[in-house]
C-alpha cells in the first residue's frame with residue numbers, strides 16, 4: 001500500500017484506508033515537537049501524500065464507484081487532520097509550559113542588594129565647611145576650572161614674573177590661538193574677581209571647588225585637590241572680623257575648644273596676609289591662607305578702595321578630610337578602591 005494506485009485498486013479499499021489511518025494516527029500521537037508534526041502532516045494529508053494521490057486518481061474511476069471511494073478518502077483525511085490539530089494543541093501547551101518553567105522566578109531566593117552610593121569623603125567635608133559659612137550668612141558660588149591668566153593671576157595682583165605663573169607650577173591648556181594663556185586654575189581665588197565684577201558690595205561668598213597644580217602624587221601632594229575660598233567685602237570690615245570669623249569656623253569644624261593661631265604670610269592679593277593654624281587631633285595644622293583684600297584687586301573689579309574693606313581666605317579641603325577621618329596617605333582619597341571608600345560610609 002505504498003503506492004496510490006494500489007490503494008484505489010485494492011480489493012478491500014476500506015481496509016487499506018483504515019490501515020493508513022491507524023499507522024498515521026500512531027505517528028501523529030507520538031510526535032514530540034511541532035516541527036515533527038508538520039512533517040507528518042505533509043506526508044499524510046499534504047499535497048504529495050498518499051491521500052492527495054488517491055484524490056487525484058479518483059477522476060479516472062467509474063462514476064458509480066467514485067462517490068463511495070471519495071467519501072471514504074474524505075473521512076480518512078478528516079480524521080487525520082482532526083488528530084493532527086489535537087496533537088498540535090497538546091504540543092503547543094507543552095512548549096508553553098516548559099517556557100514558563102524556565103522563566104519562573106524563585107520567590108524564595110534572597111534579593112540582590114544593589115551597591116548604594118555615598119558622598120565621597122572630600123565632598124562630605126567640603127559640604128560641612130560650606131554649611132558652617134552658610135549658617136552665618138554666606139552664599140555659595142562656583143566657577144570654571146579652566147581659567148585665563150587674567151583671572152588666575154593678573155587681576156589678583158600677581159606680577160607677570162611671579163613663579164606661580166610658570167609652567168612648572170601651573171598646568172596650562174593648549175587652547176589654540178587665544179590671546180592669553182588658559183590654565184587649570186591653581187586656586188579658587190579667581191572667583192573673588194569674577195564675583196566682584198558682577199556684584200556690588202556687600203559681598204559674603206564661599207567658593208568650593210577643584211584646583212590643579214603641577215605636583216607629583218605623593219602621600220601629601222596631588223595634582224588635583226580642593227579648596228574652599230571665602231570673600232567678605234563690606235564697609236568697615238577689619239582684621240578683627242577676619243580673625244573672629246575664621247576662629248569661629250575652626251571651632252565649629254574641630255570642636256568648641258579648638259585653639260587657632262595666625263602667622264604672618266604673603267599673598268599678592270591680600271595685605272596684610274596670614275596663615276591660620278588650628279590645634280586639632282594633637283597637632284598644629286596649617287588650615288588656610290588669608291588676609292585683607294588688597295586695594296589693587298578692588299581697582300581691577302571697579303570697587304572704590306576708599307569705600308570698602310574686606311577679607312579673603314582659601315583653605316585646603318583634602319588635608320582637613322584626612323585629619324577628620326584619620327587618613328594618613330592622601331592617595332587613598334583618590335584611589336577608586338571600593339574597600340577604602342566603604343569604610344567611610
Ligand code: PHE
Pocket residue numbers: 186187188189229267270289290291312313314315
Ligand atoms: N589662593 C591662596 C592659595 O591657594 C589662598 C588664599 C586665598 C590666600 C585668599 C589669601 C586669600 O594658597
